[in-house]
Amino acid sequence: MAPEISDDFSKFDTRKKGYLKTKQVEEKDEDWAPHVIKLPKGTLPQYIELTNYQMFCWKLMGRAVTLRTKPNPRLELQLQQAQMRMRAEEYVAYVWTTTLLVLAACLAVASLLGGTMLALLHVPVGLVTVFFILIVMLPPMMTFGVLLAIPSSKAKTRGRDIDKRIGAAMSFISAMASADVNIDVIFKELARQDIYGEIKNEAEWITRDSELLGIDILTAINRAAQRTPSVKFQEFLQGVVTTSTSGGQLKPYFLQKAEQFEKEGKLEMRSQLETLGLMAETFVTVVVAFPLFLVVIMAIMAIVPGGGGSPGMTVLLLEMVIVLMVPFSQFGFIFFVWNTTKESSF
Secondary structure, X not given: OOOOOOOOOHHHOOOOOOOOOOOOOOOOOOOOOOOOOOOOOOOOOOOOOOOHHHHHHHHHHXXXXXXXXXXXHHXXXXXXXXXXXXXXXXXXXXXXXXXXXXXXXXXXXXXXXXXXXXXOOOOOHHHXXXXXXXXXXXXXHHHHHHHXXXXXXXXXXXXXXXXHHHHHHHHHHHHHHHXXXXXHHHHHHHOOOHHHOHHHHHHHHHHHHHHHOXXXXXXXXXXXXXXXXXXXXXXXXXXXXXXXXXXXOHHHHHHHHHHHHHHHHHHHHHHHHXXXXXXXXXXXXXXXXXXXXXXXXXXXXXXXXXXXXOHHHHHHHHHXXXXXXXXXXXXXXXXXXXXHHOOOOO
């Protein structure tokens, strides 16, 4: 005979109630059942499609890549951070096929040039062999290295863009939070603002995960923190998850982060101004004063008899300084300053 159960604990008796049974989805329970995602009229979902060349690479090398390579989580993360919509296996097949095509082209060119050098120019065999090896080996190796570095380079570019715009984005987020807007709506509205560049794209991924894939907002934010290329944005998203799960309030956190990024932006701007001042002094010394003194000294040496070398060589050196050294040094400084000080367009 089963023992009697107290009334206080009778509601927890699993023999009477099916707490351990798997819940069955009923037809009337529409929230749990599969449902259709409705898009606005006239819009079409965007599918991930490979280009014709990428599809050719996958058909040619896909099986070999699948059988001979191991999973590469680092490359997968770099592709996600760069938002290159390809799987790691597809990108490796693309790299391998391109490298093989470059190798075949280099073999053809090296064979043609090597035969010409031996038959017509009578170049020594050893020199032709060295030339053949360099032509065949260097371009494929450079192609392989450059293609593998492209995802990382694009991810770093996106990270720099996020870091430049994160102060303005935090002001937008803190303003929305001050109006007691939910966190999912904040990221949804942020995903509609084109002026925030790559932060907009990160917010789009969060909105896609939460609304289209049905993932809860904190999990979507945590996934975004794992794949974002910006350390600052990653720390911000991780702080959102930590604050929410620990029972804290997001409004003070957003305001604090907005103030923090504003101060950091001012410090970076001050450091940038100091760097520009140093670059201006270097420009005056290296690009303006030094070539001027060099031209004057060389002109005097050309006039004075026995001042060092023939006049023709001195004139040639002067032409090289004026035509090559001065313009290239100026363009180099201009490019460096532009690359250092360029601001993201708002």
